[in-house]
Amino acid sequence: MNPNLKWKAVFIFVVILGCIYGLLGLPTFPTSVADVKSNFAHQIKLGLDLQGGTHLILQVQVQEAIAQETDQTVDRLTNQLRAKNIRYDEVRRVDDTHIVVRNLPSAQLSDFRDLVASQLQNEWDMSPTAGEPSSYTLTLRASRVASIKDQTMQQSLETIERRINALGLTEPTIQIHGRNDNEILVQLPGEGDPSRAEAVIQAGGQLELRLVEDPSPYPSQAAALAAHGGVLPPGTELVPGRADSRNPQDTGEVWYVLSRTVVVSGRDLRSATENRNTNNPGQWQVNFSLSSEGAHRFGPFTEQNVHRQMAIVLDHKVYSAPVINSRIDDNGFIEGNFSEASAHDLALVLRAGALPASIKYLEERTVGPSLGADSIRHGVQASVLSLLVVMIFMLFYYRMSGGNAVLALILNLVILMAVLAAFGAVLTLPGIAGVILTIGMGVDSNVLVFERIREELRNGKSPASAVQAGFDKAFLTIIDTHVTTVVSAFFLFLFGTGPIRGFAITLTIGLIANVFTAIYVSKTIFEYHLTKMDRQAELSI
Numbered sequence: 001m002n003p004n005l006k007w008k009a010v011f012i013f014v015v016i017l018g019c020i021y022g023l024l025g026l027p028t029f030p031t032s033v034a035d036v037k038s039n040f041a042h043q044i045k046l047g048l049d050l051q052g053g054t055h056l057i058l059q060v061q062v063q064e065a066i067a068q069e070t071d072q073t074v075d076r077l078t079n080q081l082r083a084k085n086i087r088y089d090e091v092r093r094v095d096d097t098h099i100v101v102r103n104l105p106s107a108q109l110s111d112f113r114d115l116v117a118s119q120l121q122n123e124w125d126m127s128p129t130a131g132e133p134s135s136y137t138l139t140l141r142a143s144r145v146a147s148i149k150d151q152t153m154q155q156s157l158e159t160i161e162r163r164i165n166a167l168g169l170t171e172p173t174i175q176i177h178g179r180n181d182n183e184i185l186v187q188l189p190g191e192g193d194p195s196r197a198e199a200v201i202q203a204g205g206q207l208e209l210r211l212v213e214d215p216s217p218y219p220s221q222a223a224a225l226a227a228h229g230g231v232l233p234p235g236t237e238l239v240p241g242r243a244d245s246r247n248p249q250d251t252g253e254v255w256y257v258l259s260r261t262v263v264v265s266g267r268d269l270r271s272a273t274e275n276r277n278t279n280n281p282g283q284w285q286v287n288f289s290l291s292s293e294g295a296h297r298f299g300p301f302t303e304q305n306v307h308r309q310m311a312i313v314l315d316h317k318v319y320s321a322p323v324i325n326s327r328i329d330d331n332g333f334i335e336g337n338f339s340e341a342s343a344h345d346l347a348l349v350l351r352a353g354a355l356p357a358s359i360k361y362l363e364e365r366t367v368g369p370s371l372g373a374d375s376i377r378h379g380v381q382a383s384v385l386s387l388l389v390v391m392i393f394m395l396f397y398y399r400m401s402g403g404n405a406v407l408a409l410i411l412n413l414v415i416l417m418a419v420l421a422a423f424g425a426v427l428t429l430p431g432i433a434g435v436i437l438t439i440g441m442g443v444d445s446n447v448l449v450f451e452r453i454r455e456e457l458r459n460g461k462s463p464a465s466a467v468q469a470g471f472d473k474a475f476l477t478i479i480d481t482h483v484t485t486v487v488s489a490f491f492l493f494l495f496g497t498g499p500i501r502g503f504a505i506t507l508t509i510g511l512i513a514n515v516f517t518a519i520y521v522s523k524t525i526f527e528y529h530l531t532k533m534d535r536q537a538e539l540s541i
Helices: 003-024 033-043 062-083 106-119 142-165 194-201 221-227 292-304 340-351 369-398 400-422 429-458 463-495 498-532
Strands: 053-060 090-095 098-102 124-128 136-140 173-177 183-189 207-211 236-242 253-259 269-276 284-290 310-314 317-320 331-338 359-367
Touching: 003 033, 003 400, 003 498, 053 142, 053 194, 062 090, 062 098, 062 106, 062 136, 062 142, 062 292, 106 124, 106 136, 142 173, 142 183, 142 194, 183 194, 207 253, 221 236, 221 253, 236 310, 253 310, 269 340, 284 292, 284 340, 331 340, 369 400, 369 429, 400 429, 400 498, 429 463, 429 498, 463 498
Parallel strands: 236 317
Antiparallel strands: 053 183, 053 359, 090 098, 098 136, 124 136, 173 183, 207 310, 236 253, 269 284, 284 331, 310 317
16 A cells, blocks of 8 residues: 555544544543443533523613612712812712712812813813803813723623522523623523523622631631630631632631621622732732722721721631721722632622612513424434435445545544544534535535546546646535635624524534545545546446
């Protein structure tokens, strides 16, 4: 055998073996037919339309977050004007992005402008109010509006994802939906009760900031009770949690004695972000801000409990217990031995405590498992039937050479399914349509090659020369048709929604695999067959 042909055959064999093992041999090595079926079901994930479940489209009312930002600015500006003894008649929100300050004394206009420039210049623009001397209008900058919208959508996405994961579902889809409509798509395969999902999504915040009454965490409930004579102090309770994040080596579960009084809840949190520690650039801290109502309670609480620990309680578990270093009003930070990753995780936990804006349900749809089973059955039947018809046609019309095309088609499907499994793609009904279309494109490529070979044979060329010329002349045509189809699939993916994107992904992978099988594999099979043929024998095509 030609050494070059030998290495081609080895490469094809390795690809086939790898794809089959990826589909049927993972995640555990199979020892029975049941293990093979289980592995295949684990690798090929089914979408909502095949498995059944709940489909929701939510719209986040981001204007509420913008209005809240304006209200909080009104409160902050009012307090600062009073602190600096700047008189005014009224500080009022005109709409979601405008604030008017009326009748400022002429002698204090300069102080007012300095105050706005120092405190609000990065977020608000100031201009004289038309028709009202000594009055000014503050306008929230478009960049800040866009930032609030992005933060609100991201926090809503994180919060909903956290709550949906509490349902224990496998492979839920939670992602931004549509284009600039503030919509979130939630697909819950296997969940047939939309009301349950809605209740979880709209549940109240479960984040709480509470005082740690006993600075020593205990390894068990019994140890905590024993340390207090078997009875906890009045107004306290035991809450489980993990060891303080400032000690990375201590990761076991511990128990804290906390006050039952919740000082600040998730509803009071405006934002939380991770930043480098200004005093120690090698460490990270978590900056957070509270609403005016939360700050009104939090300021006196932190002032009275300086140097004591405050527990961050999430889902009735202590996430962290930092020490209060000074009074904190509406803005503060949590510092400790945080890495960038741990600071990001803590900020994410804080942000996920409550939804920043209300949710409106735009669409609700339930797909029954029987409908999904019907879709799978009909889809598989259509795929198998189309493949059988194509195989019979190729064998009948191209005789033995048609077997070459059949092998290439089967390998094409194996590669397609293996790549989908490797990337964790979800197979949907449009994806099955993409598989069927891939079969059609694969046949088209083989027909182009075989007809070119027939034409070369009719012109009197030898079988080896006809095969070489047939593949060479059909190659550019095949590439051209595949590239134009991939470009079309790219735009479907770019502008389409979930199911359309699934179709585009499946089709693109199938087309790339088809170029490999129709050109490389098919030609290798022909070359191997030619080495076994007598020089005077005719090619069966």
